[in-house]
Amino acid sequence: MHPPQELARTAAEAQRPVVLVGPPNVGKSALFFRLTGRYATVSNYPGTTVDLLMGRLPDGGPLLDTPGTRSLFPLSAEEQITQAVLLTAQPQAVIQVADARQLRQALLLTLQLAELEVPMVLDLNLMDEAQAEGVEIDLEGLAARLGVPVVATVAVSGQGLDRLRALIPEARVPRVRPTYDPPLEEALQRLEAHLPPGPGRRYQALGMLLHDPLILQQIPDEALREEAAALRRNLEAHYGRPLPYVLARQRHRWAEELLKDLVRRKPHAAGSWARLQRQLDAFTLHPVAGWLIIALVLWATYQFVGIFGAQTLVGFLEETVFGIWLLPWITALAERWIPWPLVRDFLFGPYGQISMALTYGLAIVLPIVSTFFLVFSLMEDSGYLPRLAAMLNRPFKAMGLNGRAVLPLVLGLGCVTMATMTTRVLHTRKERVLVTLLLALAVPCSAQLGVIFGMIAMAGPAALGIWLGIVAAVLGLVGLLAARVIPGESSDFILELPPLRMPRLDNLLAKTLARLEWYLKEVVPLFMLSTAILFALDRLGWLGVIESAMAPLVSGWLGLPPQTAGMFLLGFLRRDYGATGLFDMALEGLLTPHQVLVSLVVITLFIPCMATVIMMIREHGWRTAMMITAFVFPFAFFVGGLVHWGLLWLAGR
DSSP states (O other): OOHHHHHHHHHHHSSOOOOEETTTTSSSHHHHHHHHHHHSSOOOOOOOOOOOOEEEEEEOEEEEEEOSSOOOOOOOHHHHHHHHHHSSSOOSSEEEEEEEGGGGHHHHHHHHHEEEEEEEEEEEEEEEEEHHHEEEEEEHHHHHHHHEEEEETTTTTTHHHHHHHHHHHGGBBBOOOOOOHHHHHHHHHHHTSSSSSSSSSSHHHHHTTTTHHHHTOOOOOOOHHHHHHHHHHHHHHHHHHHHHHHHHHHHHHHHHHHTTTEEEEEEOOOHHHHHHHHHHHHHTTTTTTHHHHHOOOOOOOIIIIIIIIIIIIIHHIIHHHIIIIHHHHHHHHHHHHHOOHHHHHHHSSSTTTIIIIIIIIIIIIIIHHHHHHHHHHHHHHHHHHHHHHHHHHHHTTTTTTOOGHHHHHHHHHHHHHHHHHHHGGSSHHHHHHHHHHHHHHOOHHHHHHHHHHHHHHHOHHHHHHHHHHHHHHHHHHHHHHHHHHSSSSOOOOOOOOOOOOOOOOHHHHHHHHHHHHHHHIIHHHHHHHHHHHHHHHHHHHHHHHHHHHHIIIIIIIOOOOOOOOHHHHHHHHHHHHHHHHHHHHHHHHHHHHHHHHHHHHHHHOOOOBBHHHHHHHHHHHHHHHHHHHHHHHHHHHHHHHHHHHHHHHTTTT
């Protein structure tokens, strides 16, 4: 994960930005899209905007979308990034995006921005949903009490956005300064007296009392830090409660007092859509019906991604667009205008950059991830994804994880390389390493899944149950044991469920296009690098040597034909290509149903591809990536051998 300070320095190098700040599930990323024309990576799930997203306002000024945060005294990696930006980027204005239905909770963050003394605009988003629930807010009265501009918006439709743009230059530092209980006020004043003059002294004093790491880094006076620690101990002894709890209670009282006579709730009759929302909400979290809905969602996802994307679209692009229209024409031009055989082979040979890397990245994977991204965006915007996380939280606990791990594991069914990057949303290093291990071991990407189901159809319906059972058992057992071996702690799982919503088509398309832009920029170059490595091994003659060295293991322990070794080597560089090679062998009658099942187990448990290994190095470092790789390879062959000999024993041979 990028250090928060590094991200903040990047922001500070630009023109002083306008910064979006707010908790998850308030439409902050949708607002960013409406203001800049570009969508944030993910929304409607806690922690999914894990990096700073930068765009341009219509006047050319920079706009930053920060990760979701509920507090400027961080409890998570995402909140650390937001805190670092606000402390170092010197924003010209902060737009606090709040849920209009939960104004009291929003004011807790407003208070901290006031103590930090940054100019701000308060944006009450989701106003349509608030009005549907009978909520009425006196915007002018609230603006007068806070001393900052206040605007109501509906980001998904653009309502109120013109007013928000006009108010950005009028951003003001809130004039409210809440007063805490006398013991707490006295402690804060003692610390503030030692701080240099300037804005944000109250925030710095609070940070010292709360032992905030980033604040303490800015305080070189060791004696002052020790005094802050002593004051905290005294305060907690006085109140008999942890200091964060004491501060939260007093801030809640302040927010309630400030909102007096400003918010009213009118009685309203629930419409048919509201009643349907409540019923669906209850079903998605029901201990029985919830799992049936998960099965239905997975089936629908497979039909759209695995059948339509991986078969219909891939078949058209690979066989027709590339196979008939593009590659023969480009190859003919190359043979005519490129006189060097090595260059032609590098571009158009069996392991060529165009014939293999770009065909793979654009004709095979692109349509699959496009359909998957569309489905994933639908789950986000509908509000179903957090409910899926809540349902899976209990089984994940046994593996030292929580419901947040749903995001990278589900994304792994689209592209494991991309999913490895999204492990950043997990709060502890232990959780990030553990999910990366499970992704590398037992989560097949969407491109591979299509091939796997095609091969399973050859082996019979019983093979599907056996394969699923083995993969699920490996996932659970390795996760359970690794959680006890990998050092570190697991984080708590606190999740606010947004309401179920009807997604908007324009938002779904905008998100999908933004993710495809990321795929083309980040992932396709890794595919090209992997293909270049494969080309070099082939030219040096090492491919044949490796295949010969693997033959005894493949034939003796796994009971597979010797040429299967080449497919496994290809599977390391690109696992779905290895699966495709096995599929071709099965079509040619070179594999029995028994061997099809064994080979599928091995190729599923392989490291996904070189691109994923490179991504693991980038995210977790060389040592962790090599340890995962060193475990997965022999373990895949070990389990495959157990399956082979177990099936022989059951057959009585």
